[in-house]
Amino acid sequence: MTIEASSWIAAAADAAARQQYPAATLYVVATPIGNLADVTVRALHVLALADAIACEDTRHTAQLLRHYGIDGKPLIAVHEHNEREAAPHVIARLQAGQRVACVSDAGTPAVSDPGARLVQAVRAAGLRVVPLPGPSSAVAALSVSGDEASRGFRFVGFLPAKPRELEQAVQALDEVAAVVIFEAPHRIEALGRALAAHQSGRTVTVCRELTKQFEEIETLAVADLPAWLAAQPQRRKGEFVLVLHSRPASAQEAVASRAQAALEALVAVLPLKQAVALAAEVTGAPRNALYKLALQWKRERGQERQDDRDPGEEHAG
Known part of the structure; x- marks a missing residue:
């Protein structure tokens, strides 16, 4: 005792x-x-x-x-x-x-x-x-990130370990709210590279060894994350919690505006599902939100078709 x-x-x-x-x-x-x-x-x-x-x-x-x-x-x-x-x-x-x-x-x-x-x-x-x-390491990390979590956040925990699946998971982090990610030391560099490649316009708070003797917390541009990890060997040791900050309001508005314009043009010439998928891929906007918007337009115009209403599609992305 x-x-x-x-x-x-x-x-x-x-x-x-x-x-x-x-x-x-x-x-x-x-x-x-x-x-x-x-x-x-x-x-x-x-x-x-x-x-x-x-x-x-x-x-x-x-x-x-x-x-x-x-x-x-x-x-x-x-x-x-x-x-x-x-x-x-x-x-x-x-x-x-x-x-x-x-x-x-x-x-x-x-x-x-x-x-x-x-x-x-x-x-x-x-x-x-x-x-x-x-x-809770997730809440602890959010509290020191400086991100306005009142706008909401998404907890994803550990992302897939396989390189291809990791790339796909990071690309899918297209919501505007903050995202909380857990990672182990032997995979942190791969995660850093994936985030820098697909979320480079955002900010990230890296929390290493939270509450422990060698706790380290750093907020930086996502594009700088691989270099920060490589700068000192100890930065690649310990347990990690990352907060991928929410997109700035101006960026959110710009993405939404581009997405809406692209979607409107595509819906006029393509089937709804194909138009939504292409608009999401080109603009990075959430597919689910685009689907709901396009379906609303078609309903208002009396153009909705039976095959537009696909429950699986409505909850995708």
């Missing part, structure tokens, strides 16, 4: 015990993403109260619990390779009236980490799931 760990648990119980913690419940508990001081008192209380803990890596979680002075908890391995198979064991404990806490190695379970399938299975069994909010 580390120094004062027992007093942490006592303080957590005093602060958090006023709330009810029903039995037969799965508690989804966010844990620190690096700095162990970022744990919430409610998380400590529930981890101490739980009858068992479902965790991504039992060794990692055992070490985390020891740091906080929480000992003797049964640990159930629930990771990306066994999540479906492990769910019945967790459900059996819940049905027996136990409290089970679900944690990942860092941050919030089920957000680019195991947990979602377990939650689905527990809910399908008619059992209760309670979230315990806490550390």
Whole structure:
């Protein structure tokens, strides 16, 4: 037990015990993403109260619990390779009236980490799931990016690893809102090159090793990202969260104006779906938005055809 760990648990119980913690419940508990001081008192209380803990890596979680002075908890391995198979064991404990806490190695379970399938299975069994909010690298990165997240943002987590699929995924980041991306150190250079090639007009905030000893945060032009990563070896080490900033309003308006003009010309001479696809490719505007606009025009003009209404097309892009 580390120094004062027992007093942490006592303080957590005093602060958090006023709330009810029903039995037969799965508690989804966010844990620190690096700095162990970022744990919430409610998380400590529930981890101490739980009858068992479902965790991504039992060794990692055992070490985390020891740091906080929480000992003797049964640990159930629930990771990306066994999540479906492990769910019945967790459900059996819940049905027996136990409290089970679900944690990942860092941050919030089920957000680019195991947990979602377990939650689905527990809910399908008619059992209760309670979230315990806490550390989140995505929100932490947004908070220091300076981007106006009130305009909305998209969380994509880890993009595909294969080069061709990565290129396609980066090209598809055509929304005007900010985009939050996770990346591992061995793939960060490939991501940097792809972003520079396809999103060069935007700004990016790079957060490396958030909350840890060698935390580094830098905001720069996307076009400069490959050179920034190459400048110092340590910049290619650690875990990364990138915020691809929202497009400036002027750029948004310019894209929308070009897209609308192109679409109007193309709809007049091509089938709707072909016109939308070509306008999206030429202007970079979101295909879904162009499809809705073109369909609206055709309805207003009484030119809508049965084959224009394709549900798959309407939700594409």
